[in-house]
Amino acid sequence: MDQWRKLLLRGRDLLFPPGVTCPVCRRVVQGQFLCRPCLESLTGEALPPALRVKSTGWRWLDGALSIWPHGGVAAELVRLLKDQCLAVAAPYLGQWLAEGLMTAQGQDHPAGRLDPLGEDAAVTWVTMPAGRRRIRGIDHGRLLAEAVSQVTGYPYGQLLLRADADSHTQRGLSGAERKRNLQGLFQGVEDPPATVVLVDDVLTTGATGEASAQAMKQAGVRRVVLLTVTRA
Numbered sequence: 001m002d003q004w005r006k007l008l009l010r011g012r013d014l015l016f017p018p019g020v021t022c023p024v025c026r027r028v029v030q031g032q033f034l035c036r037p038c039l040e041s042l043t044g045e046a047l048p049p050a051l052r053v054k055s056t057g058w059r060w061l062d063g064a065l066s067i068w069p070h071g072g073v074a075a076e077l078v079r080l081l082k083d084q085c086l087a088v089a090a091p092y093l094g095q096w097l098a099e100g101l102m103t104a105q106g107q108d109h110p111a112g113r114l115d116p117l118g119e120d121a122a123v124t125w126v127t128m129p130a131g132r133r134r135i136r137g138i139d140h141g142r143l144l145a146e147a148v149s150q151v152t153g154y155p156y157g158q159l160l161l162r163a164d165a166d167s168h169t170q171r172g173l174s175g176a177e178r179k180r181n182l183q184g185l186f187q188g189v190e191d192p193p194a195t196v197v198l199v200d201d202v203l204t205t206g207a208t209g210e211a212s213a214q215a216m217k218q219a220g221v222r223r224v225v226l227l228t229v230t231r232a
Contacts, residue, residue: 023086024076033092038073042096058206060213062223063114066203066231067100074230078201081140090140093229094147097199101227102152117225121195123149123156126212130162145199148227159196159221160212161187186212188219195223203228 021028022035029035034042058064068074077093080086104114125141133139142158149156163185198212203226213224 023080023089024073033088034073041073042068058210058213060210060217060224061206061226062213064203064206064209064226064228065101065104065114066228067096068230070202070230070232078229081143082201085136085138085140087138087140087143090143091147094144095151097144097227097229098148098151101148101197114225117154117195117197117223120193121154121197122159122193123152123154123197123199124159124216125156125199126208127158127160127162141200144201144229148197148199154197159189159192159216161189163187186215188216188221190219192216192219192221194221196221196225198224198226200226200228202230202232204232 022038023033024038025035027035027037032039070078077089081089081093101114105116123145125139125145128136128139128141145156148154196216198209198216200208203209206226209224209226213221213226216224
């Protein structure tokens, strides 16, 4: 990780240590991750099963499940994990992702239905370019996938390889530009599981999920479900 970035993050953790201040609003907390108002804005009385379950309109993805709309506390937590390398956020987001995934399976929901995944499902993530991972010091997608795996019991592993080593971003691109930007980027590993839960932070157009699912299906995966924290 870049030395200046390390110093900035270390200063942040000294000024606002986890478990002492809420990372979103900086209110004082007592050994909790989020303050009560921020937590209640996410969960209310009970965690919703999912913001949306989508199973049509894509060629390669068999479904997509997002827990919250991209805004407010949820969007800020994604930003803190992804851009500010707040790794301590990953277990909490992973817990909510896993609960949403398990609740949505086989249950009718106004937004759609997610068929049961089966016992042979595995969890993976959209791999970060090696160059960006060296700069940031963490791969936020891997942290989320690991947390989902721990809660659900599904094994997790790297089922996607990348052709690029340096920074590669989808930010600010149109849907068509996102598709072109991802052509030939991913490759699936040999002997994959039949069903894969692909974990990512934000669902925007689905281009990344489609490119990832295509690569994994061409390697032998039969079903890919995208699981994201938020949906833009």
